[in-house]
Amino acid sequence: xxxxxxxxxxxxxxxxxxxxxxxxxxxxxxxxxxxxxxxxxxxxxxxxxxxxxxxxxxxxxxxxxxxxxxxxxxxxxxxxxxxxxxxxxxxxxxxxxxxxxxxxxxxxxxxxxxxxxxxxxxxxxxxxxxxxxxxxxxxxxxxxxxxxxxxxxxxxxxxxxxxxxxxxxxxxxxxxxxxxxxxxxxxxxxxxxxxxxxxxxxxxxxxxxxxxxxxxxxxxxxxxxxxxxxxxxxxxxxxxxxxxxxxxxxxxxxxxxxxxxxxxxxxxxxxxxxxxxxxxxxxxxxxxxxxxxxxxxxxxxxxxxxxxxxxxxxxxxxxxxxxxxxxxxxxxxxxxxxxxxxxxxxxxxxxxxxxxxxxxxxxxxxxxxxxxxxxxxxxxxxxxxxxxxxxxxxxxxxxxxxxxxxxxxxxxxxxxxxxxxxxxxxxxxxxxxxx
Amino acid sequence: xxxxxxxxxxxxxxxxxxxxxxxxxxxxxxxxxxxxxxxxxxxxxxxxxxxxxxxxxxxxxxxxxxxxxxxxxxxxxxxxxxxxxxxxxxxxxxxxxxxxxxxxxxxxxxxxxxxxxxxxxxxxxxxxxxxxxxxxxxxxxxxxxxxxxxxxxxxxxxxxxxxxxxxxxxxxxxxxxxxxxxxxxxxxxxxxxxxxxxxxxxxxxxxxxxxxxxxxxxxxxxxxxxxxxxxxxxxxxxxxxxxxxxxxxxxxxxxxxxxxxxxxxxxxxxxxxxxxxxxxxxxxxxxxxxxxxxxxxxxxxxxxxxxxxxxxxxxxxxxxxxxxxxxxxxxxxxxxxxxxxxxxxxxxxxxxxxxxxxxxxxxxxxxxxxxxxxxxxxxxxxxxxxxxxxxxxxxxxxxxxxxxxxxxxxxxxxxxxxxxxxxxxxxxxxxxxxxxxxxxxxxxxxxxxxxxxxxxxxxxxxxxxxxxxxxxxxxxxx
Numbered sequence: 001x002x003x004x005x006x007x008x009x010x011x012x013x014x015x016x017x018x019x020x021x022x023x024x025x026x027x028x029x030x031x032x033x034x035x036x037x038x039x040x041x042x043x044x045x046x047x048x049x050x051x052x053x054x055x056x057x058x059x060x061x062x063x064x065x066x067x068x069x070x071x072x073x074x075x076x077x078x079x080x081x082x083x084x085x086x087x088x089x090x091x092x093x094x095x096x097x098x099x100x101x102x103x104x105x106x107x108x109x110x111x112x113x114x115x116x117x118x119x120x121x122x123x124x125x126x127x128x129x130x131x132x133x134x135x136x137x138x139x140x141x142x143x144x145x146x147x148x149x150x151x152x153x154x155x156x157x158x159x160x161x162x163x164x165x166x167x168x169x170x171x172x173x174x175x176x177x178x179x180x181x182x183x184x185x186x187x188x189x190x191x192x193x194x195x196x197x198x199x200x201x202x203x204x205x206x207x208x209x210x211x212x213x214x215x216x217x218x219x220x221x222x223x224x225x226x227x228x229x230x231x232x233x234x235x236x237x238x239x240x241x242x243x244x245x246x247x248x249x250x251x252x253x254x255x256x257x258x259x260x261x262x263x264x265x266x267x268x269x270x271x272x273x274x275x276x277x278x279x280x281x282x283x284x285x286x287x288x289x290x291x292x293x294x295x296x297x298x299x300x301x302x303x304x305x306x307x308x309x310x311x312x313x314x315x316x317x318x319x320x321x322x323x324x325x326x327x328x329x330x331x332x333x334x335x336x337x338x339x340x341x342x343x344x345x346x347x348x349x350x351x352x353x354x355x356x357x358x359x360x361x362x363x364x365x366x367x368x369x370x371x372x373x374x375x376x377x378x379x380x381x382x383x384x385x386x387x388x389x390x391x392x393x394x395x396x397x398x399x400x401x402x403x404x405x406x407x408x409x410x411x412x413x414x415x416x417x418x419x420x421x422x423x424x425x426x427x428x429x430x431x432x433x434x435x
Numbered sequence: 436x437x438x439x440x441x442x443x444x445x446x447x448x449x450x451x452x453x454x455x456x457x458x459x460x461x462x463x464x465x466x467x468x469x470x471x472x473x474x475x476x477x478x479x480x481x482x483x484x485x486x487x488x489x490x491x492x493x494x495x496x497x498x499x500x501x502x503x504x505x506x507x508x509x510x511x512x513x514x515x516x517x518x519x520x521x522x523x524x525x526x527x528x529x530x531x532x533x534x535x536x537x538x539x540x541x542x543x544x545x546x547x548x549x550x551x552x553x554x555x556x557x558x559x560x561x562x563x564x565x566x567x568x569x570x571x572x573x574x575x576x577x578x579x580x581x582x583x584x585x586x587x588x589x590x591x592x593x594x595x596x597x598x599x600x601x602x603x604x605x606x607x608x609x610x611x612x613x614x615x616x617x618x619x620x621x622x623x624x625x626x627x628x629x630x631x632x633x634x635x636x637x638x639x640x641x642x643x644x645x646x647x648x649x650x651x652x653x654x655x656x657x658x659x660x661x662x663x664x665x666x667x668x669x670x671x672x673x674x675x676x677x678x679x680x681x682x683x684x685x686x687x688x689x690x691x692x693x694x695x696x697x698x699x700x701x702x703x704x705x706x707x708x709x710x711x712x713x714x715x716x717x718x719x720x721x722x723x724x725x726x727x728x729x730x731x732x733x734x735x736x737x738x739x740x741x742x743x744x745x746x747x748x749x750x751x752x753x754x755x756x757x758x759x760x761x762x763x764x765x766x767x768x769x770x771x772x773x774x775x776x777x778x779x780x781x782x783x784x785x786x787x788x789x790x791x792x793x794x795x796x797x798x799x800x801x802x803x804x805x806x807x808x809x810x811x812x813x814x815x816x817x818x819x820x821x822x823x824x825x826x827x828x829x830x831x832x833x834x835x836x837x838x839x840x841x842x843x844x845x846x847x848x849x850x851x852x853x854x855x856x857x858x859x860x861x862x863x864x865x866x867x868x869x870x871x872x873x874x875x876x877x878x879x880x881x882x883x884x885x886x887x888x889x890x891x892x893x894x895x896x897x898x899x900x901x902x903x904x905x906x907x908x909x910x911x912x913x
Contacts, residue, residue, distance in 0.1 A: 369827035
C-alpha cells in the first residue's frame with residue numbers, strides 16, 4: 001500500500017523530489033530502489049526528442065515540455081465513478097493513492113491469483129514482480145518518459161494468474177488525476193502463466209480542465225497457450241500531456257488482444273511493442289481514437305516476429321474532427337528465422353473536418369522470405385452515400401456523422417467478444433461526441 | 436589514344452541483348468583532354484566552368500552550391516550507413532575528351548564509339564528513336580535528333596550545349612524544381628554538373644517516338660553528375676528514356692544526377708529509366724517534376740545493379756487536375772541495396788497520383804521502398820493510390836517498406852497497400868516438371884511478378900528489362 005506522508009508540496013520533477021520519493025519507499029526491495037535510481041539517472045541523461053529523430057517525425061515537440069509539473073501529495077480525493085459492468089475485481093487510484101478496492105474472491109486467492117497495487121506486490125511477492133518487471137522494454141522513442149515513469153512509479157498494479165487458471169470476468173483498474181499540474185506514473189504488470197486466461201481493463205480519467213502529466217508503462221506477458229486481453233481506455237482532460245508504453249510478449253501458442261481507446265489529452269503519445277516469441281503465438285493490436293479540437297495523438301507500434309509460425313494483426317482507426325492531428329507510425333519486423341510469419345497492419349483515418357490532419361507511416365522490415373506480410377493505410381472522408389442515406393431518413397447531419405463513426409469503430413469493438421465491455425466502451429466514446 | 440585494353444566483342448544484333456549485364460562490364464583506356472583531378476575544391480569548380488567557357492552566372496551558381504554541399508551534413512535521418520564509405524577526396528569530378536558532341540557516329544572518337552556500339556546504341560537509334568544523346572563520363576560524345584522532329588521546334592541537346600545556345604529557356608527553369616539545397620547530393624550536382632539532356636517541346640507538339648539518352652561511366656573513381664532539364668510546353672507531349680551502365684571496378688564510383696521536369700498546362704511527360712549500374716556504383720539521384728494545370732508526369736524507373744541506389748522520383752502537382760505517376764521496379768542482388776520510392780506532393784485541387792512499386796530481393800540483396808504522399812490543407816478532391824509489392828527469392832533476402840502519408844482535410848481519398856510474398860514452391864515445381872531449370876523457372880516467376888508493369892513500356896524496353904531480369908536471376912537461386 002502507498003503510505004501517506006506529509007511533506008512540503010512538490011514543485012517539479014527534480015533530484016530533490018526524486019530523493020524524497022525514494023525515501024518514502026524505503027520499505028521496498030533494494031533491487032526496486034536500484035531500478036528507480038537507474039531510471040532517474042537515465043531520465044536526466046537523456047535529451048528531449050529532437051527534430052531529426054525518426055521516431056518523432058511529424059510530432060509537436062514543443063508540447064512535450066515537462067516544466068512545472070509536480071508529483072502530487074498522496075492524499076485521497078474524490079472517488080471517481082467506475083463504469084458499471086460485471087467484473088472480477090477492481091482497484092481505484094486517485095492521484096497516487098488507492099482509494100477503492102474490492103478484495104479477491106476466496107476461490108481465486110486459493111488458486112494463487114494475485115491482483116494488488118504494485119507497492120503491495122513488491123512487498124509481498126518481490127521475486128515474482130521482478131521476474132516480469134521491464135523484461136522487454138519498449139524502445140520506440142519515449143525512453144526518456146519511460147525512465148521518468150519508473151523513477152516515480154507509485155500507483156501501479158500487479159496481476160498474476162498461475163498456470164492453468166482461467167478468470168472469466170475482467171479485472172478493472174481506474175487511474176484518476178486531480179489538482180492542477182499534477183502528474184501520475186502508473187505501471188501495470190500482467191503475468192499470465194502457461195494455459196492461464198484473464199482480462200484487464202484500465203480506465204484513465206481526469207474530469208476537470210486542469211493540466212496534468214500522465215506517463216504509464218505496461219509489461220504484459222502471456223505464457224504458453226495463455227490468453228490475455230488488455231483494454232486501456234484513456235479519457236484524460238483536454239489539457240493533459242500523456243505518454244503510454246505497452247510491452248507485450250507472447251510465448252508459444254499464446255493469444256494476446258490489446259485494445260487502446262484514446263479520447264483525452266492535449267497531446268497523447270502511445271507506444272506499443274508486441275513480441276511474438278514462440279511458434280503459434282498471436283497478437284491482435286487494436287486502437288480507436290477520437291481526435292477533436294487541437295488534440296494530437298501520436299501512436300507508434302512495432303510487431304516483432306521472433307519465431308516461426310507467428311501471427312499478428314494490427315488495426316488502428318482514427319476519427320478526426322476540428323483541427324485535430326493524428327500520427328500513426330507502425331513497423332512489422334520479421335526476423336530471419338521467423339519463417340511462415342503472417343502479419344498485417346492497417347491504419348484507417350476518417351477525416352471529418354477540413355482542418356484535421358492525419359499522418360500515416362506504416363512500415364515493413366522483412367528478413368525471411370516465406371512470409372505473408374502486408375500493410376495498408378487509408379485516409380478519407382465520410383462516404384457521401386452513407387451520409388445521404390442517413391440524412392434522407394431525417395437524421396440530423398451531426399448525428400449521422402456520429403453514427404457513421406460508430407459503424408467505423410464497430411469492427412474493432414467486436415473483436416473484444418465481451419458485450420458488457422463493448423457497451424461500456426461505446427458509451428465512453430459517445431460521451432466524447434457530447435462534450 | 437591507346438587501343439582498347441580487351442578483345443572486342445561483336446556488336447549484338449538485338450539491341451536488348453546489347454545492353455546486358457556482362458556487356459556493360461568493360462572499359463577502354465581513354466586519354467582524357469580535360470581532367471579536373473581528384474578531390475573537390477573551389478578550383479575544381481572553377482576548372483569545370485572554365486573548360487566549359489560558362490557565363491559568370493553559372494560559375495556563381497556552382498560556387499554557391501559548393502558551399503551548400505560543404506555545409507550540409509551527410510543525410511543521417513534514415514539513410515543507410517553505407518553512404519559514409521563515399522570518399523569525396525578520391526573522386527574525379529570532370530573527365531572529357533573535349534566538350535562538343537558529334538552529330539554523326541563517324542565523328543565520334545573510336546574508343547568511345549566502340550563502347551556505344553557494344554551497348555547497341557546506334558542500332559537502337561536507327562530502329563525506333565527520335566533522337567539520341569550519348570554521354571561518356573562528363574560530356575556528351577554524340578547528340579542528334581531526327582530532322583523531322585527538329586523541324587517542329589523540338590530542342591534536344593546536352594545541357595552544356597543548351598546553356599550556351601538557349602540560356603533564356605534554361606535559366607528560367609534551372610534549379611526551380613529542385614533547389615540546390617534540396618539535399619547534399621543535389622548541392623553536389625549543382626556544383627560540378629556536366630552533361631545530361633536538355634529538351635524543349637513547343638506548345639502542341641507531340642513527339643511520337645521516344646528521345647533517348649545513354650549515360651556511360653568509363654573511368655575508375657569517377658563521379659558522373661549529369662543535369663537534365665525537360666520543359667514541355669502547353670499541350671505538348673514527349674517520352675524520354677535513359678539508360679545507364681558502368682564497368683565493374685574495385686573502387687567506388689559515384690553517380691549523382693539531378694533531373695528536373697516541367698510540364699506546362701495539359702502537357703504530358705513520360706520519363707523512363709532503365710539502369711544497370713555495376714555493383715560498385717553509388718547511385719544517388721534527385722528527380723522531380725512540376726505538373727501544371729491538367730498536366731501529366733509519369734516516371735517509369737527500373738533499378739537493376741549498383742551498390743546503393745537512393746532515388747525517389749517525385750511530382751509536385753501544382754496545377755488543378757494535374758496527374759502524377761511513378762512506376763518503380765527494383766531488383767537487388769547480393770551486396771546491393773535498392774532504396775527507391777516516390778514522392779507525391781499535392782499542391783492544387785483535384786490532383787491525382789498513383790505509385791506502383793515492385794521490388795525483388797535476391798540472395799542477400801536488400802530492397803527498400805520509401806515514399807511520401809503529402810496533401811496540405813485547404814485542398815479539395817485529391818486522390819492518391821499507392822501499391823507496393825515485394826518479392827523475396829532466398830531465405831536471407833530482405834525488404835523494407837516505409838511510406839509516409841500526410842493528409843489534411845476531409846475531401847480526399849488516400850490509400851496505401853503493401854504486401855510481401857515469395858515465389859510459390861508449387862509454381863517452381865510445376866515449371867521444373869515441364870523441363871525448365873530452377874533458375875529459368877525463377878526468372879519466369881519474377882518476370883510474371885513485374886509483367887503488368889513492364890507491359891506499359893515501349894516494346895524495346897520491355898524486352899530489355901526482361902532480359903536483364905533473366906541475367907540477374909542466373910545462378911542466384913539456392
